[in-house]
Amino acid sequence: MSDQFNEQISQFIDDEMSVDESEFFVRRLQRDVEARRRYLRYQLIGAAMRGEHFHPGATELGLRLGQAIDRDESAARSRSATRLATGVGIAASVAVVALFGFRFADLGSDSLAADPAAASDFSDAPAAASNLADAPSYVMPSAAAEIQPLVRVGGEATGIQYLIHHARYSSGLSRTIMQSSVVAGQESDPTESTEEEVVE
Amino acid sequence: MNPGGKGGGSADLVLVQRVKQGDRAAFDLLVAKYQHKILNLIMRYVKDPSEAMDVAQEAFLKAYRAVPAFRGDSAFYTWLYRIAINTAKNHLVAARRRPMSLEIELSDSEGFEPFAALRDIDSPESLALTDEIGEVINEAVEGLPDELRTAILLREIEGMSYEEIAEAMDCPVGTVRSRIFRAREAIDKKLKPLM
Numbered sequence: 001m002s003d004q005f006n007e008q009i010s011q012f013i014d015d016e017m018s019v020d021e022s023e024f025f026v027r028r029l030q031r032d033v034e035a036r037r038r039y040l041r042y043q044l045i046g047a048a049m050r051g052e053h054f055h056p057g058a059t060e061l062g063l064r065l066g067q068a069i070d071r072d073e074s075a076a077r078s079r080s081a082t083r084l085a086t087g088v089g090i091a092a093s094v095a096v097v098a099l100f101g102f103r104f105a106d107l108g109s110d111s112l113a114a115d116p117a118a119a120s121d122f123s124d125a126p127a128a129a130s131n132l133a134d135a136p137s138y139v140m141p142s143a144a145a146e147i148q149p150l151v152r153v154g155g156e157a158t159g160i161q162y163l164i165h166h167a168r169y170s171s172g173l174s175r176t177i178m179q180s181s182v183v184a185g186q187e188s189d190p191t192e193s194t195e196e197e198v199v200e
Numbered sequence: 201m202n203p204g205g206k207g208g209g210s211a212d213l214v215l216v217q218r219v220k221q222g223d224r225a226a227f228d229l230l231v232a233k234y235q236h237k238i239l240n241l242i243m244r245y246v247k248d249p250s251e252a253m254d255v256a257q258e259a260f261l262k263a264y265r266a267v268p269a270f271r272g273d274s275a276f277y278t279w280l281y282r283i284a285i286n287t288a289k290n291h292l293v294a295a296r297r298r299p300m301s302l303e304i305e306l307s308d309s310e311g312f313e314p315f316a317a318l319r320d321i322d323s324p325e326s327l328a329l330t331d332e333i334g335e336v337i338n339e340a341v342e343g344l345p346d347e348l349r350t351a352i353l354l355r356e357i358e359g360m361s362y363e364e365i366a367e368a369m370d371c372p373v374g375t376v377r378s379r380i381f382r383a384r385e386a387i388d389k390k391l392k393p394l395m
Contacts, residue, residue, distance in 0.1 A: 015210065018210060022214040026215065026218065026226060041392065052237060069261065
C-alpha cells in the first residue's frame with residue numbers, strides 16, 4: 001500500500017475528494033483489507049481527539065451490524081417467500097373454486113334452463129327426452145310413454161312444476177341442485193328464456 | 201463530515217449511492233465513519249454503554265433499511281442524526297414501559313448472566329484499553345511537530361476544510377493535505393500496536 005493511497009484515505013475521510021475521485025477510491029478501498037483497517041484507525045484518532053466517547057468495542061459495531069443486517073435480510077426473504085407461497089395458494093384456491101363453481105353453474109343451468117313455454121308443447125317432450133338420453137349421467141325412462149304430462153295451472157305449466165317434474169329423470173346431484181334452486185327462489189326468469197335455449 | 205470541503209459531502213453521497221446499489225461494504229465504511237459520533241450522541245440519552253451500543257446498532261440498521269428512500273435533500277449525517285435521536289427516544293419510552301422486576305426462578309439463576317453484554321463492553325480490560333488508546337493518541341498529538349499538530353487540530357477539532365486551513369496557515373492546499381496525512385500516520389504508528 002503506497003503512501004499516496006494512504007494519503008487518499010486521509011483525504012477521503014476529510015471529504016476533500018471530488019465525486020469521481022471518491023468513486024474510484026472507494027472501489028479500491030473495498031478490495032484492500034489493510035486500507036480499511038487504516039481507515040478505521042484514522043476515524044478513531046479523530047474521535048479520540050474530539051473527546052467523543054469512543055470504545056474499542058465500537059469497532060465491533062460494524063461486525064454486529066453486519067450480522068444484524070444478514071438476519072434482517074434473511075427474515076425479509078423468508079417473509080417474501082411466505083407471501084409468494086400464500087399468494088400462489090390463494091390463486092390456486094380461487095382457481096379451483098372458480099372451476100367447480102362453473103361446473104356446478106353449468107349443471108344447474110342445464111337443469112334450470114327449461115322454458116315453461118316449451119314445456120307446454122307436450123309433443124316436444126319425447127324429443128327433448130331423447131336429447132337428454134345422450135347424457136350418460138341421466139337416468140332416462142325406458143320408454144317415452146312413461147313420461148307423465150306436466151301439471152297445468154291455468155293452461156300454462158309453471159317453471160317450478162316443470163323443474164319438479166324434470167327432476168324425476170335427473171341424476172341425484174342435479175336433482176339436489178334443482179331443488180335447492182327452487183327452495184332458494186333462484187329459478188331462472190322464464191320471460192328471458194328462449195326456445196333455442198331449451199332445445200340446447 | 202466536511203460541508204466546506206472540496207467534496208462537499210461527495211464522499212458520503214458516493215457511499216450512499218453504492219449502498220443503494222446493494223453494496224454492503226460501502227455501508228460498513230459509513231458506519232466506521234459515524235459510529236463514534238452516533239454512539240456519543242446516543243449516550244446523551246442512554247447512559248449505559250452496552251444499551252447505547254444496542255441502540256446505535258438499531259439506528260444504523262434502520263438507516264440501512266431506509267437508505268433507498270434517502271433523497272439527499274440533507275447531508276447524510278443530518279439524516280442519520282435524526283434516525284439516531286428518534287431511536288434513542290423510542291428506546292427510552294420502551295424502557296419505561298418495561299416491567300422493572302426480573303422474575304427469575306431460583307433454579308434458573310445458576311449460570312444466568314443478565315449483564316453478559318455489558319461485561320463484554322465494560323470489562324476492566326476493555327475500559328483500560330480505551331483509556332490507554334486515549335492517552336497514546338493524546339501523547340502522539342502532543343509530540344507532533346508544530347505545523348503537523350496545528351493542521352490536524354484545525355481539521356479534527358475545528359472541522360475546517362483544507363482550503364480554510366491553507367488560508368489560516370498561509371500555505372498551499374497540497375501542503376495542508378500532506379501535513380494532515382503525516383500527522384495521522386505519526387499517530388497511527390503509535391496506535392496500531394494497541395489495535
